[in-house]
Amino acid sequence: MSDYRPQELERKWQQRxxxxxxxxxxxxxSRPKFYCLEMFxxxxxxxxxxxxxxxSIGDALARMKRMRGYNVLHPFGWDAFGLPAENAAIKxxxxxxxxxxxxxxxxxxxxxxLGISYAWGRELAxxxxxxxxxxxxxFIRMFERGLAYRRRSSVNWCPSCNTVLxxxxxxxxxxxxxGTPVExxxxxxxxxxxxxxxxxxxxxxxTLTHWPExxxxxxxxxIGRSEGARVKFxxxxxxxxxxxxxxxxxxxxxxxIDTIYGATFVLLAPEHPLVGSLAERSTDPASFRRQxxxxxxxxxxxxISGDIEKQGFDTGFRAVNPFTNQQVPVWxxxxxxxxxxxxxxxxxxxxxxxxxxxxxxxNLPIRVVVTPDGRPVPAEELSEATVAYGxxxxxxxxxxLPSAEAQKQMVAFARERGLxxxxxxxxxxxxxxxxxxxxxxxxxxxxxxxxGIVAVPDDQLPVVLPQVAQFTGRGDSPLAQVPEFVNVSCxxxxxxxxxxxxxxxxxxxxxxxxxxxxxxxxxxxxxxxAAVKYWLPVDFYVGGIEHAILHxxxxxxxxxxxxxxxxxxHDEPFTHLLTQGMVLKDGVVMSKSKGNVVDPDAMMxxxxxxxxxxxxxxxxxxxxxxxxxxxxxEGSFRFLARVWRLVDHWCETVGGEGVGSADGCDSLNxxxxxxxxxxxxxxxxxxxxxxxxxxxNTAVSAMMELVNELYSFSxxxxxxxxxxxxxxxxxxxxxxxxxxxxxxxxxxLETLVRILSPFAPHMAEEMWEKLGHATTxxxxxxxxxxxxxxxAEEIVVPVQVNGKVRxxxxxxxxxxxxxxxxxxxxxxAIQTYTAGKTVxxxxxxxxxxxxxxxx
RNA sequence: GCGGAAGUGGCGGAAUUGGCAGACGCGCUAGCCUCAGGAGCUAGUGGCCGCAAGGCCAUCGGGGUUCGAGUCCCCGCUUCCGCACCA
Numbered sequence: 026m027s028d029y030r031p032q033e034l035e036r037k038w039q040q041r042x043x044x045x046x047x048x049x050x051x052x053x054x055s056r057p058k059f060y061c062l063e064m065f066x067x068x069x070x071x072x073x074x075x076x077x078x079x080x081s082i083g084d085a086l087a088r089m090k091r092m093r094g095y096n097v098l099h100p101f102g103w104d105a106f107g108l109p110a111e112n113a114a115i116k117x118x119x120x121x122x123x124x125x126x127x128x129x130x131x132x133x134x135x136x137x138x139l140g141i142s143y144a145w146g147r148e149l150a151x152x153x154x155x156x157x158x159x160x161x162x163x164f165i166r167m168f169e170r171g172l173a174y175r176r177r178s179s180v181n182w183c184p185s186c187n188t189v190l191x192x193x194x195x196x197x198x199x200x201x202x203x204g205t206p207v208e209x210x211x212x213x214x215x216x217x218x219x220x221x222x223x224x225x226x227x228x229x230x231x232t233l234t235h236w237p238e239x240x241x242x243x244x245x246x247x248i249g250r251s252e253g254a255r256v257k258f259x260x261x262x263x264x265x266x267x268x269x270x271x272x273x274x275x276x277x278x279x280x281x282i283d284t285i286y287g288a289t290f291v292l293l294a295p296e297h298p299l300v301g302s303l304a305e306r307s308t309d310p311a312s313f314r315r316q317x318x319x320x321x322x323x324x325x326x327x328x329i330s331g332d333i334e335k336q337g338f339d340t341g342f343r344a345v346n347p348f349t350n351q352q353v354p355v356w357x358x359x360x361x362x363x364x365x366x367x368x369x370x371x372x373x374x375x376x377x378x379x380x381x382x383x384x385x386x387x388n389l390p391i392r393v394v395v396t397p398d399g400r401p402v403p404a405e406e407l408s409e410a411t412v413a414y415g416x417x418x419x420x421x422x423x424x425x426l427p428s429a430e431a432q433k434q435m436v437a438f439a440r441e442r443g444l445x446x447x448x449x450x451x452x453x454x455x456x457x458x459x460x461x462x463x464x465x466x467x468x469x470x471x472x473x474x475x476x477g478i479v480a481v482p483d484d485q486l487p488v489v490l491p492q493v494a495q496f497t498g499r500g501d502s503p504l505a506q507v508p509e510f511v512n513v514s515c516x517x518x519x520x521x522x523x524x525x526x527x528x529x530x531x532x533x534x535x536x537x538x539x540x541x542x543x544x545x546x547x548x549x550x551x552x553x554x555a556a557v558k559y560w561l562p563v564d565f566y567v568g569g570i571e572h573a574i575l576h577x578x579x580x581x582x583x584x585x586x587x588x589x590x591x592x593x594x595h596d597e598p599f600t601h602l603l604t605q606g607m608v609l610k611d612g613v614v615m616s617k618s619k620g621n622v623v624d625p626d627a628m629m630x631x632x633x634x635x636x637x638x639x640x641x642x643x644x645x646x647x648x649x650x651x652x653x654x655x656x657x658x659e660g661s662f663r664f665l666a667r668v669w670r671l672v673d674h675w676c677e678t679v680g681g682e683g684v685g686s687a688d689g690c691d692s693l694n695x696x697x698x699x700x701x702x703x704x705x706x707x708x709x710x711x712x713x714x715x716x717x718x719x720x721x722n723t724a725v726s727a728m729m730e731l732v733n734e735l736y737s738f739s740x741x742x743x744x745x746x747x748x749x750x751x752x753x754x755x756x757x758x759x760x761x762x763x764x765x766x767x768x769x770x771x772x773x774l775e776t777l778v779r780i781l782s783p784f785a786p787h788m789a790e791e792m793w794e795k796l797g798h799a800t801t802x803x804x805x806x807x808x809x810x811x812x813x814x815x816x817a818e819e820i821v822v823p824v825q826v827n828g829k830v831r832x833x834x835x836x837x838x839x840x841x842x843x844x845x846x847x848x849x850x851x852x853x854a855i856q857t858y859t860a861g862k863t864v865x866x867x868x869x870x871x872x873x874x875x876x877x878x879x880x
Numbered sequence: 881g882c883g884g885a886a887g888u889g890g891c892g893g894a895a896u897u898g899g900c901a902g903a904c905g906c907g908c909u910a911g912c913c914u915c916a917g918g919a920g921c922u923a924g925u926g927g928c929c930g931c932a933a934g935g936c937c938a939u940c941g942g943g944g945u946u947c948g949a950g951u952c953c954c955c956g957c958u959u960c961c962g963c964a965c966c967a
Binding site: 247249364371382643646654664713740867874877 | 882884885891892894895900903906907918920921947948960961962963965967
């Protein structure tokens, strides 16, 4: 008898897996491939429970699929560039490269102790020039195609991180990383034209049938397509014209052109390009500018704290509603967004809540032009805006038309007259990728006085990140401090030029790493298209919901870019997405600042990696949040110890080479048949739970049931089952004379060990060995389920009378419906309820239930 | 406000197509074993009534469909998540 001591045996099997290279793969055409991927890790220094859960889930699937005969690619890597390493450098002077390498080494050790079946031979880190060289290569391809471009723009600036943020990285008005309120700055920036793919990214969400609905919804909302029209409102010519000419009209964007007869004023965003000219020509330019400035500064800060009051002022200028030909006042309003649509809107107070509030506050006219039934309603009767579609009233020739039809005709009219046209607006904006930081991929561009913006020639890639000794945290790009980096000769004219000193957003790195895993050591190209064609798309991708927008939309964008430059032949990179829930402690996310972190290393030290893995999969379905409890982990440990004792008890008796089966035994007694049935039914349940449902918690439950059954079987079979043997240490081997018992138990144990191996691989290997197998379990075959064996011979069928269960019939599984009905009606317990009453109806659900209705 | 998901014992959670609600585990109770137990084994564990057999009530609340509803439909409540002045 030996006790379950996970630590030693886990080390043993980890070493064997490494030395036998069982998890390394090639493009084996003879087997179906399966690409199982967990989101790679930022090397923060320590793996946390979220990592443990993420990788345990992925590993269970990878190991199971491998045993099912798939050629499984299961790689891991490091999202190694990023701000924390650089901020640490500013604080304590350790170079980001050094701290990152150290963190990777430590975390890799942790993951190896967890026993995740990674193909470590394919490991990559994005901070290696062998990797980021291809970021640069791809950037240049995008530049050539107009998908990467440079422009001056207002950008989100985090004053704490001292760098720019993409729109996707601004959360509640603050930095996604540190929460500091975001400021607006004007900078020259590089952008990726993700909007060129907006429609495709939106439309193809419908093809992602194995993605969580929640993620698709979030992406759809983020892209935010809305169909409408741009319409020009002519500016009144009465504007005095000292100085520069100004546009003759204001273009507005609207989704409700059918309400244009109710457009009684025009609103401009404080950022609208026309504002300067209007100020200049206004009666009091100084006051005009002061008010605009107040709105501009107010905007961001106010948005963080929540609602802001609607404010605005009359510019004094007038525009003409092109449908009514009436003059309407032009106001500037703090709630109109400069970056959406045209930065100008036609205000229809009767049919838009915001415009209604604004009109009421400033006493502007309201006109009702759409009603549910086409009957006019006086504006005075409105207590709030009516936003719904209906029938037009007081709308000239369009009166009486339904909204939808009116929209069509009005757009057509506007187009004919050159007043406007149908257009589509997106909430999605181009992806700003310039970062004024050091620890990232240098943008491979050169600025020449003569030739302008010039790409670094391919044969000069990579542009290697230079060594920088001092990290000051000042707001400018650290690379600008390195003259030998900055000063280059122009690749075109050879004259003096300077390099771009910004680096790329690290989300660029993570947008295509899953392709690189297919061919990670290629030094001629980003990846061999043939290797990617074999492995991609990723069959199963596991990661946190926090990447629902950022990473997952950028990756879908990059897949299309690679497709359009001819390197991949699919549209979508991830077939099946599983977003695992967070691991909480005391109801909140574990974090150092809250002091509620449970350290995976400590848990592995105490209970072993297998128990930890099993626990995080058993505690709840993968996508749910879970609350960490030590007691739960102990329970999982106890279960493994229970399995251990069971196998320990039986192994000498039933062990042997080759996988055993009870197929040949045809003289099984009832207990043996029952155990076989449970064994095969467990295979069925666990297989479906992992492969089809990813419901890992119920897979574990099923195995626990089998173990419970094996214990009772042992108790029935021999005096002193495994329980007693612990203390008595008696050799019972001689007690088993029945060959059938040995066959059935062996089949059950070999099944159990194999289906448990995706969850507790080390212990499963050890038990597999104890059962007499010389080859590694990691490469063993998943047990086959025999439906005939799993089928019960006898079933218990409940019988209801008027909806309440009154009796149970034990009948042969093959029993007919007629026979079931007959048996139910003659059952004494049922007859006590039917006596003296009329049986109105009997419903038989074959194999499930009999329902008798009496009156 | 808009959009999404979900409400089941003391707790985490089960329940194929509408078919025995509460699998499995945690916790708790009792017994056995033990020098000891934070080990192991056995049994019990939704509520109420009952000595018992058994009965009644129970899946957020209220209606409905059905022989039969946690599951389907309608109304309402609550919670969580995402977006949020996007015209």
